[in-house]
Amino acid sequence: MVTRGFTGRRPIPPYADRIPPGQHLVHDFPVLSAGPTPTLARADWTFTLRVGPRPIKRWTWEAFNALPRTAFTRDIHCVTTWSKLDTRWEGILVDDLLADAGLAPPTEYLLAHSFDGYSTNVPLADLTLGRGMIATHYDEEPLAPDHGGPARLVVPHLYFWKSAKWINGLQFTTRDEAGFWELRGYHMYGDPWREQRYTDD
């Protein structure tokens, strides 16, 4: 349906095919979160891997950063309709985390948990084979608190709320369990190319 009087501003042609439907390109890095930004000292930071309620392994900031490090450059897409191209992240791949814990994945589903009490669900397949990272650096700099520092999940091929800020753990669940946002009207999976923004999309 054409909107009379709307001409619009188009993305520069070479990038158009990298912008999912309903998204537009930004060059800054907008902040999105449900509440205030927590301040976390790296000395107090820990990361826990759980199977159901059972902790399997816990890392301190030091031990976590001693794991193999990976960098990737990816496009990211926020459900509030901005997309940003070529963002560079560095941190620990979920693959390397699971390897360090010596854990063969017991289920197909995970919940990412954050220091501020939020959670989000991501299928195992979307976190492994290099697709998901616990990032400690953005654009070569330690991750700022507003952007989820000390560490956040980065799953760039899903809407960015899945990339939980201030992450403090991953938990295997037997079923695909809705996290904080998913219980509040957002989609269980969140594929930007299929515009899976809200529950009923």
Add this chain to the structure above:
Amino acid sequence: MTDASGPDARVAASVAGRERWQPAVIAAIVPLTPAVVSVRLRPQHTRPFLAGQHVDVRLTAEDGYRAQRSYSVASAPDEGDTIELVIERLDDGEVSTYFHDSAAPGDTVEIAGPHASYFVWRPGVDGSVLLAAGGSGVAPFLSMVRQRARLADPTPMLLLYSARTWGDVIARDELLAHERRQSGFTACFCLTRDVTRRSSDFARRVDQAVIDDMLARLGGTPTHTFVCGANTFVGAIADLLLAAGVPAGSVRTERYGGD
């Protein structure tokens, strides 16, 4: 798992996309302040919603190019077959300038929602509510204040509203009228580039002393706090609230964008 960015996914996207959108006719456009218009939309289908929810608005150019943005619903739930949006003009903006410069009553846009059930106020819930708005960030709070008045809900509610000048305060007369009713709703305006007209307002940015004063007016820490506006405003207010001892878990934020 299919390749999420493959052509099949994009075909699926356009098919699935068609279902959630519906046409909405512009019923009225009224200037509220020099930079803000009220846009009344009449969607084809009226959908129930909660105060604080937003709609996505989609515009399509002749050649099929589309732009989409989110706007909070400013009208109260159950107001009839129209919803009101309040849209601030950003001079280099793509969608807000359309509503300010090109749109006219009778034109049709597309909307999805209202949706998202996090930044919402539910009437009848215990405790006091602090609303902190920067500029057009007052939009979801207008819905809450209006619903509270319609239902004669007794929840103590304080609106802290930062605007540049007295003339930039959206729905000012209506907010003052709600306050005069002495039903437990009060408003405090922080004018960053103006003098105050009332002794209960401030002629400066929101700072720690203003926040402390708000908590005193509410008789203590609010049960629920909502903060809405541009990113810098929301970040600054959230930090001040935490410094004043408001528990992080009781503060909900909605960030409209900007730096």
